[in-house]
Amino acid sequence: MMFFRYFLILSTCLLNQPLATLSAGDPAATVPLVEPEFVCKALTGKDQDDMCVWVHPEDPALSVIVTADKAAGQLFVYDLTGRQLHSVKAEKPGNIDLRAEFPLGGEQVPLVVCNQREGELKLLAFCLDPQTRNLVRVDNGQILTKSNYGGTLYHSSKTGKFYFFSTTKDDGVEQFELFDDGTGKVAGKKVRQWPVGQSEGAVADDEAGVVYIGEEEGGVWKVAAEPDRSDKRELIIKIGEHGLKGDVEGLALYSPPEGKSYLILSDQGRSRFMVFDRGADYRYVGAFAVKGATDTDGIEALPVKLGAEFPKGLFACHTDRGSRNTIVVSWKKIAEALQLP
Numbered sequence: 001m002m003f004f005r006y007f008l009i010l011s012t013c014l015l016n017q018p019l020a021t022l023s024a025g026d027p028a029a030t031v032p033l034v035e036p037e038f039v040c041k042a043l044t045g046k047d048q049d050d051m052c053v054w055v056h057p058e059d060p061a062l063s064v065i066v067t068a069d070k071a072a073g074q075l076f077v078y079d080l081t082g083r084q085l086h087s088v089k090a091e092k093p094g095n096i097d098l099r100a101e102f103p104l105g106g107e108q109v110p111l112v113v114c115n116q117r118e119g120e121l122k123l124l125a126f127c128l129d130p131q132t133r134n135l136v137r138v139d140n141g142q143i144l145t146k147s148n149y150g151g152t153l154y155h156s157s158k159t160g161k162f163y164f165f166s167t168t169k170d171d172g173v174e175q176f177e178l179f180d181d182g183t184g185k186v187a188g189k190k191v192r193q194w195p196v197g198q199s200e201g202a203v204a205d206d207e208a209g210v211v212y213i214g215e216e217e218g219g220v221w222k223v224a225a226e227p228d229r230s231d232k233r234e235l236i237i238k239i240g241e242h243g244l245k246g247d248v249e250g251l252a253l254y255s256p257p258e259g260k261s262y263l264i265l266s267d268q269g270r271s272r273f274m275v276f277d278r279g280a281d282y283r284y285v286g287a288f289a290v291k292g293a294t295d296t297d298g299i300e301a302l303p304v305k306l307g308a309e310f311p312k313g314l315f316a317c318h319t320d321r322g323s324r325n326t327i328v329v330s331w332k333k334i335a336e337a338l339q340l341p
C-alpha cells in the first residue's frame with residue numbers, strides 16, 4: 001500500500017514538470033512538433049540536403065520542388081504530392097536556388113543554380129522547362145569558384161541583374177554576376193568577395209537588397225547584396241542566444257506580400273527550426289520541429305498558396321536520418337503551432 005501511494009505521488013510530480021524535464025533526451029522536446037504532408041523520396045536518392053521551389057505562373061498546382069542530392073550526384077524534380085518527375089546528373093551539388101525570368105536566348109526562363117563541390121569547383125546552371133518541368137543544363141562550364149560550400153541566388157530589384165553568393169569553408173563569400181554569354185549559355189564573373197567563417201546556408205531578399213549568411217559557429221550575418229555597396233556585416237543572430245546551439249545550416253525567408261516577414265534558420269545541433277521577426281529587429285518568435293527531421297541541413301519556405309494542402313504556402317527541410325530525404329510541411333500548421341498572425 002505504501003509503495004502504491006509513493007508511486008502516485010511520484011507520478012503526479014513528474015506530470016507537473018516542464019516538458020523538457022519529461023523528455024530530457026529529445027532535442028526538440030520543448031518546441032511543437034508538426035506533421036509533414038509528404039516526403040520526397042527518389043529511387044536513387046541518398047542525401048537530398050537542399051531544395052528550392054518553382055511556382056507555375058498560371059496553375060500553382062503544377063509547381064515543383066527541386067532537390068540537390070550531393071551523395072547521389074543528382075538533382076530531382078517532384079510535384080506537390082512528392083511524386084518524382086525528373087532527375088539530372090550534377091557532380092556533388094551543394095546548395096540550390098531558383099529565380100524566375102532570367103533572360104537567356106531571347107526568352108525569360110526559370111533559372112536553377114547550384115554549386116559543384118567536387119572535381120572542378122564551379123557553379124552549375126539549369127533551365128526549368130515550364131512545359132515538361134524538366135531541367136536542362138545551360139551554363140558554359142566556366143563559372144569557377146574557390147572552395148565553394150553553399151550559397152544563394154539574388155535578383156536585384158534595382159538593376160535587374162542576377163547574382164549568386166557562393167559560401168565557403170575558409171575562403172569567405174564570393175559574389176558572382178550571372179548573364180547570357182551571347183550564345184544562350186549562362187556565364188558568370190566574380191564581382192565581390194569578403195571574409196567570414198565557415199558558412200554554407202544563405203538566403204537573399206531581392207526587394208530589400210540584402211543577403212543573410214549563416215556562419216556555422218558564429219550566427220547569422222546581414223550584408224547589403226548590391227556589389228557596389230559596403231561589405232560591412234551585421235551579426236543579427238548569435239550562437240547562444242535563445243538557446244541556439246550552433247552549427248547554423250539552412251536559412252529561409254517567409255515573406256508574404258502582406259503581413260509579417262520571418263527569417264527561419266536550421267539549428268542543426270538541436271534538430272529544430274528557429275523563427276525571427278524581420279520587422280521587429282529580428283525578435284525571436286519561437287521554434288518548431290518537423291516529425292522525421294533530424295540534424296537538418298537545407299530548408300526552404302514559400303508564402304504562396306499552392307492548393308488546398310498549402311493554403312499559406314509550404315516549408316521544406318532536409319533530414320539526416322534514414323534515406324536523408326526532403327520533408328514538406330504546410331506553413332499553415334507551423335503558423336498555428338507558433339500562433340503566428
